[in-house]
Amino acid sequence: MIKNILRIKLVSILLAIFLQNSLYAQSICFTFDDGTLGDRPGYSFEKWNAMLLNKLKDNNVKTTLFVTGKGKDSERGKHLLESWNNDGHSIANHTYTHPNYNSPKVTFEQFKNELLKNDSLIKQYSNYQKYFRFPYLKEGNTKEKIKAFRNFLKEQNYKNGYVTIDASDWYIDSRLIKKLRTDPTFDLNKYKEYYLEHLWNCAQFYEKLAFELTGRHIKHNLLLHHNFAAALFMDDLIQLFKKKGWKVISTQEAYTDPIYNESPNNAGESLIYALAKDSKNYKGKLRYPAEDSRYEKKKMDELGL
Secondary structure, three states: OHHHHHHHHHHHHHHHHHHHHHHOOOEEEEEEEEOOOOOEOOEOHHHHHHHHHHHHHHOOOOOEEEEOOOOOOOHHHHHHHHHHHHOOOEEEEOOOOOOOOOOOOOOHHHHHHHHHHHHHHHOOOOOEEEEEOOHHHOOOOOHHHHHHHHHHHHHOOOEEOOOOEOOOHHHHHHHHHHHHHHOOOOOHHHHHHHHHHHHHHHHHHHHHHHHHHHOOOOEEEEEEEOOHHHHHHHHHHHHHHHHOOOEEOOHHHHOOOHHHHOOOOOOOOOHHHHHHHHHOOOOOOOOOOOOOOHHHHHHHHHHOO
């Protein structure tokens, strides 16, 4: 009898572990910052923006555009917001002019008005969501500024649009555009390989950190930018994660993970980076700034990218 009871308990424990791991299998969503309106070598803004949206649609991926408001009242700006909104993607807040809240020159009042001004622009869209993402992922250079803005977000019924995986896709994109302007025939596969490898390595780094911190696979949120590189390589990126066994989910599903209810003391950067700082167990293992062009420049120079 006792052996049977122990057997039943063991089976129950193993089943619970299995269900826990299944529920939180490796999963990821992609979110996009800024909203770029410029033409790119060989592509009008309308064409490459449509390329990106079509690749998301073909893969049945729903995401969020954290948009900056400056210039979005233009015809191109309206086209950007309408095209993303009409395809079922969420429209969220990334300030109006993209200031750095860590700068001593940017006050709480100024930063608060950045959110409000942008909110008045984006709230007319049907898929508008009250999520706010800090430019550069900087949440304030003093405890007073951090606390003041967190309280303001609550007052406005806004949630922090956290990311768990930070990357330097913006830097790869800037070098890609520069290269194509001087050499339109350059082999894009070389940039694609670098782009995919970089983002996969970033995902592995933050997934390892997250699992060590939580003991489970969280629902990750990868920070990307609305740019030409994403338009060219988005399909490849989605397929890469799927081939590696990850589930690609919507932003809304990702934000149901309880990890996004955390409020780290070390505010700023990736949520996982901040929680790792809070733990004080990763001294010397976390670089700052967390993701920056300086880490990619030498490698890209050597590869001729």
